[in-house]
Amino acid sequence: MAKTLQERRAERQLMIVLLPSLLLLFAFVIYPAIYSVYLSFTNEALTGAAARAPRFVGLRNYTRLFNDAKFWNALFVTFIFVLGSAIIGQFVLGLVSAIALRRRLVFRTLFSSIILLPNAAPEVVAGFMWISMLAGGDHATLSRIVSFFGLPTADWLQVFPLSMIIVVNTWRGIATAMILLTAGLSTIPQEIYEAARMDGATPAQMFRRITVPLMMPTILLYMLISTVSTIAVFGLVYALTRGGPGGATELISIYIYNQSFTAYQLGYGAAVAVIALLVSLVLGIAYVRAAKVEI
Amino acid sequence: MSAAPPGESANRLRGDLMAYASLSLISIFCAIPFFWLLVGSLDGNAQLFLRWPETWTFANYLRVFAKEDGAKWLFNSLFVVGSATFLVMVLSGLGGYALSRTRAWWKLPFLYAILLIRVLPSTALIVPLYKFLLTLNNAEGALLRPIFGSTTRDIMRWTGFIDGYLGLILVLATMQLPLSLWIMKTFFDGLPRDYEEAALMDGATMLQRIRRVLIPLALPGLAASGLFAFMAAWGDFLLPLILLSSPELQTLPIGLFRAFLRINEIDYGLLTALAFIYLVPAVVAFGFARRFLVQTFSGGVKG
Numbered sequence: 200m201a202k203t204l205q206e207r208r209a210e211r212q213l214m215i216v217l218l219p220s221l222l223l224l225f226a227f228v229i230y231p232a233i234y235s236v237y238l239s240f241t242n243e244a245l246t247g248a249a250a251r252a253p254r255f256v257g258l259r260n261y262t263r264l265f266n267d268a269k270f271w272n273a274l275f276v277t278f279i280f281v282l283g284s285a286i287i288g289q290f291v292l293g294l295v296s297a298i299a300l301r302r303r304l305v306f307r308t309l310f311s312s313i314i315l316l317p318n319a320a321p322e323v324v325a326g327f328m329w330i331s332m333l334a335g336g337d338h339a340t341l342s343r344i345v346s347f348f349g350l351p352t353a354d355w356l357q358v359f360p361l362s363m364i365i366v367v368n369t370w371r372g373i374a375t376a377m378i379l380l381t382a383g384l385s386t387i388p389q390e391i392y393e394a395a396r397m398d399g400a401t402p403a404q405m406f407r408r409i410t411v412p413l414m415m416p417t418i419l420l421y422m423l424i425s426t427v428s429t430i431a432v433f434g435l436v437y438a439l440t441r442g443g444p445g446g447a448t449e450l451i452s453i454y455i456y457n458q459s460f461t462a463y464q465l466g467y468g469a470a471v472a473v474i475a476l477l478v479s480l481v482l483g484i485a486y487v488r489a490a491k492v493e494i
Numbered sequence: 495m496s497a498a499p500p501g502e503s504a505n506r507l508r509g510d511l512m513a514y515a516s517l518s519l520i521s522i523f524c525a526i527p528f529f530w531l532l533v534g535s536l537d538g539n540a541q542l543f544l545r546w547p548e549t550w551t552f553a554n555y556l557r558v559f560a561k562e563d564g565a566k567w568l569f570n571s572l573f574v575v576g577s578a579t580f581l582v583m584v585l586s587g588l589g590g591y592a593l594s595r596t597r598a599w600w601k602l603p604f605l606y607a608i609l610l611i612r613v614l615p616s617t618a619l620i621v622p623l624y625k626f627l628l629t630l631n632n633a634e635g636a637l638l639r640p641i642f643g644s645t646t647r648d649i650m651r652w653t654g655f656i657d658g659y660l661g662l663i664l665v666l667a668t669m670q671l672p673l674s675l676w677i678m679k680t681f682f683d684g685l686p687r688d689y690e691e692a693a694l695m696d697g698a699t700m701l702q703r704i705r706r707v708l709i710p711l712a713l714p715g716l717a718a719s720g721l722f723a724f725m726a727a728w729g730d731f732l733l734p735l736i737l738l739s740s741p742e743l744q745t746l747p748i749g750l751f752r753a754f755l756r757i758n759e760i761d762y763g764l765l766t767a768l769a770f771i772y773l774v775p776a777v778v779a780f781g782f783a784r785r786f787l788v789q790t791f792s793g794g795v796k797g
Binding site for chain 2: 226304310329431469
């Protein structure tokens with residue numbers, strides 16, 4: 200069917216009102232993403248001779264990267280960080296909160312508001328609050344809590360740096376998991392539980408046989424979303440440890456920042472960034488497919 | 495309904511108790527770090543660690559504005575984040591409308607593209623973005639310097655791409671666009687076309703349709719889109735850290751961060767007060783945004 204003149208004019212107007220968004224996204228996201236691939240093949244630097252006349256160096260940045268123990272360390276730290284905070288910590292506490300909040304409890308709104316609070320705190324503020332919790336030896340709030348229970352204290356950020364940033368990021372993200380999993384739980388029909396109860400199923404059995412299988416799509420989605428967003432975490436950990444001590448909390452995002460803006464190696468930083476972009480993109484495609492996004 | 499068997503109510507009670515216990519523990523975990531901010535900011539002699547103040551005072555809050563550049567940082571943050579939020583609302587309102595109504599071939603590719611853009615970590619984009627903005631900035635400087643001479647720097651403070659308001663506003667807005675476009679597109683999908691078609695029949699132009707029909711109808715969607723843009727831009731630390739260097743342009747997160755780095759002369763009372771001032775708008779916005787939260791995990795999961 201041929202389009203009428205009026206329809207064609209309407210389509211053109213729609214394109215025009217979308218254009219500014221398209222331009223901004225292209226200029227500040229898509230072009231930089233492509234440009235980072237180009238940069239990763241050069242010896243571009245922020246200062247010095249390489250800054251004035253960057254040269255094409257082929258795959259040298261990538262061969263350097265694969266032989267760079269600090270890069271592998273950053274990948275490993277990021278992996279443990281994602282696994283510990285997003286996949287385990289936030290998920291378990293978020294699921295417990297979501298299930299508990301389905302009951303008609305007296306302080307329901309109060310509980311859920313408090314659990315949402317860490318998510319609202321800006322990264323830098325969250326980082327500083329946790330410095331007070333963890334730094335300062337015996338005076339740190341955590342030290343005082345554990346010594347109240349008669350347990351030994353430590354200089355938490357020095358002795359258990361990676362575990363501590365996992366705790367902090369778990370704290371920050373319980374709300375995200377709780378919200379998504381609550382939405383997932385609400386799609387399970389109550390009749391199934393009723394029927395199981397009639398058959399004498401215990402709560403543990405119902406959780407394993409009904410809740411978990413029916414929640415699987417939501418859980419998978421949550422895992423993908425939280426993994427992608429946890430890979431991008433920067434300010435929270437940077438404000439807390441700046442990657443230290445000795446690279447123990449140097450996430451891939453912090454490694455990129457340090458290489459690019461502390462060591463001024465833009466080309467090398469771009470190579471690391473390309474790896475991070477690729478990993479995120481693969482997870483993102485998996486997410487779009489798994490979510491069966493309706494457009 | 496028949497009476498519950500005796501075991502049933504005991505079971506329910508035990509379940510409720512377990513729920514109370516676990517929620518209490520999780521809530522304590524979530525709330526504890528905030529106490530230091532609250533108590534420290536009112537303590538005349540605040541320390542790095544949590545302590546009960548000997549004297550309660552508002553002096554810390556006054557000092558933020560009197561002694562430090564707190565007022566300037568607050569203004570910069572409000573100005574930059576406010577402008578970015580406004581820009582996002584305008585662009586996502588228009589763009590979301592177009593994405594909802596168009597039948598053109600680029601609709602699907604564009605929507606998939608903005609979903610994927612959302613997953614790209616901004617730390618991975620920051621290096622090329624910085625280089626690109628630097629190029630734009632130098633070009634702008636070269637263009638303006640012959641005309642304005644020595645006042646160029648004053649103008650560039652507003653319109654520069656590096657170390658200027660404009661660059662930070664544009665980049666902050668762009669980073670929030672994918673989510674906001676998605677929110678607005680979904681919102682317009684839920685609005686019947688009847689109103690516009692009626693307006694179209696009456697011979698209304700595009701602009702009239704937008705102003706008289708679409709903006710009033712779209713206000714709830716725009717509120718959600720603006721709230722999320724505000725929260726993300728307000729909390730962002732990386733972009734102002736990289737894009738701004740002049741002290742007079744610093745925003746709250748950077749002012750806070752730099753104040754904390756002065757190792758031996760940290761004024762914890764001032765710092766906690768500053769952090770609290772920075773925290774409040776975020777919490778307020780979050781409170782308003784609560785009912786929209788589920789929808790942000792766009793697609794698959796329905797809100």
